Amino acid sequence: MAPARPLDADSDSDSDAGSEASVTDVQLGLSDGPIDSDDASNPLVSRIGGRPAWLPTKTLPPASVATCKHCNNTMELLVQIFAPLDGSAYDRVLFVWGCARGVCQRQAHGSIRAVRLLQHNARWAAKLEKQKARKEAAAARRRTQEAAAKAREEEEAARKKVNPFSAGAGAAGTGLGGMLFGAPAPAAAAPQETTVVADAEQDDSESESDEEESRLAEELAVKASLEATQRTADWAAAAAHYAPAQYLNTVPEPSSSARRAASAKLTPAAKAALKAGDGTVPNDDAGLKEWEGESYQRMMVSGVDEAFERFVARVGSEGRQVVRYELGGVPLPFCGSGIVYDKLWPQASRNATPVSRQAMAASDKNGRTYTPSAVPPCEACGGPRTFEVQLMPNLVNLLRPTSIAGAADEAVVLDSNASAEERRRREIESALGRKLPSQPDADGITRAKPQNEQQRLAEEAALRARTGLAWSTALVYTCEQDCCLPREAAAEGEAWREEWVGAQWEE
Template identity: 40%
Template sequence: MAPKDEEDWSDSDEEVGSDDETAVQLGIPDGSIESPADLRDPMISRIGGHPTFLAAPEPPTEYALCGNCAQPMQLLVQVWCPVEQSPNDRVLYVWACPRGPCQKKDGSVRAWRSLRHNKKYAKKLAQKLAMQKAKEEAETKAAEEAARKSVPKANPFSMKSAGLSNPFDLGAQVFGGGAAASTEPPARAASSEADASSSSGEESDEHDEEDLATRMASATLDGSNWASLPAYEPLYLSTISEYLPPVKKVKVPAGEEYVEEDDGKKSKDTSWALEGYENSIEVDHAFERFTKRVGYEGEQCLRYELGGIPLPFSSDSVFDRLFPKPSAPPPPVTKSAFMVVPAQKRIYNASVLAHCRHCHAPRVFECQLMPNLINVLKTPAAGGATPQQSDEERRQEVLRVLKGERVADRVGMEWGTCMVFSCEKDCAEDGAPVSWREELVEVQWDD
């Protein structure tokens, strides 16, 4: 939906059909996965369950071990997320440890990216790029041809047509000499090829997806070490676009200025505005903004926007690193009873993130897990994770905490959001049938 004209405004934020679409894709739970074929299909994004891999060999189960207790972690999400114009099939996995002593520690949430080179799609992509290049060249040549034909003809009665060579005259171009003599319309031939290939390309896309699904339908985790690891109940992870209500316009008297707070509707806007007076109030404005934004779609468990801007959960050390504080304004030259402090803007700075350990390329934001995911992952699958605590068990735990006793067996994740940052080049291991890369996870904990 196209954004409304900036000159238009409304007294209500509840107008039907007035919402603005952002570039963020929201992942929401969409029911239990009961189909055995879907459980084995890596193209089915999911919440919980056991992981499904693109091809053999399987990765070692050590990839899912907690960096603190070295115990197996549960899969939180598996996301089918191929990159546009890439020849690789691509899946993102995020595991987390629910054990109490591991909360608020590095290594208790891990993310892995798996790539598989798709030969059929790579060939089709190369053909598509070649045809696109040929089409662009044909269009450029046609434009040059049209420009030459639009040049006015020389006057045969002019003295300049006497046959003398004039270095400043149009010369042979006027009479169709040289390159202008070509009459072949290359654009038509290229266009016909492109149309024919486009039709076959769509059929090839469907065939490739069916081929991958067929191969994976015969795959199974039976006899695999992964089948014995703890797991939550598997749920479908569906995606929807994020829509936000338009910013309410405020009428102000003539001569006065109204500063509109950015609500992050344009995901590429990297600024984080804070009014000057807010800095003196003990309120976490990052958290308020987070809850307001998430409140528009409370079921969201995942926010996905490769190369976008993360939505910080609170004003903690992670927020300060990713959105550093601006330099303080210079002191006023003259004394006054009151001084207007301009709004401060925090700019998202991805350069502070550690680069890829393999190709040393910068990392970019890919997705983040949302608090509702913890609520959704309450019921473990049969034979999987530790069951939920009963009301009495929770009451006893609270009593032990109040007494200052250490709760070593406490279970439950305590993060506010987990941000995943991936290699900008989406690097893969040369020659390997499947590549595995561990990506960076920044966790903001729920204090």
């Protein structure tokens, strides 16, 4: 697991790389327009919404992994991320589903679920073996050259001990020995070291030149495998989904130093928009990013908690982000309260044993230390889980109830005689997923309003209806070992596992 890090808006992943670093280790996922039809079934293409694009496995995860644990309805896909691990011979995809019903989302767990799907890639495994063989050969050459250089140094040192005219008695080329025999020849290690460097540069150039070719070859191979795969019907093909699916592309997160530099250089367009306060968006790219950052800053009001202030300050540099990806990193809490926050950043116990200096440095102002060990271990291998990806509030803005396709109609009957105020109240209750407290009448007395059966059923139907996403952030933790233990009736070299998700809401 990654070491605990302090809850600080400026303590990002570039802190150890020096103040001049311009990016952190976090990759920010941004929407990049609707997915082309050719890429709709390509599992190598990460996406927002749409239907899942499965790896060409012989068996699929069951529909139960995408079923809300509260209403038992099939959920909609929120994001799909192609996320193979470095040095792994497995293709790897993460799927995250979410229920669009407000009454379900505010439950503890079960309205957002994540699945990790693995499939052994024989082509990539062969390439990794070739890369490994090249590295081992280069390392063997390096060891041989280092041993030869050391032997020459030892031989030269022994020769100097018996040669009184060696240049070792003074500066090279001086003294009687230097005048008679000249300075001893330098060790011939430099050309051989150059050979090692050249080998490394050749390997790098081969990797760069082969990268695009390998990517295209992988896509063609995956498409061919999908066409040849024989399996049962895809349950997700007829499920409700957000349409259209959108590309999910990544950019590195600006570092704390880069964010400070950007905030100090507001363009005239950004300043004018902020002064007007009318939400006008600057046309230039630089002004757009700065406007986004200041828009987040305007959300900060007196009385908000410290964690939310850090969240706003950190996210404001790129307000369009829909996911934050940093395998083994530290998530960014939306607020300093709730079940998930208390679980991952627990209160320090008075009777707790003294913690290390590193743990103390990782505490916030209230003494809370990030504790990933609180996340349940992998049910398959028993190993720890580690943070991998975080869904951000802007994803809620992109995935609206009006964009859900294929959903069954849910009739909501409202009393036509209800006042506009009553209808508006029901709309708010539907959006929140809960009943609002009764309001006093004109005389100041709060009375229970009589309701007929039709009104009661209408309100229950409204609360059950799709209301759109309501969470503020969702944290996905995956098996640290990326285990691929076989399941019953599963083909060799493929597996799926459900992972742990924790969500926070705006109170």
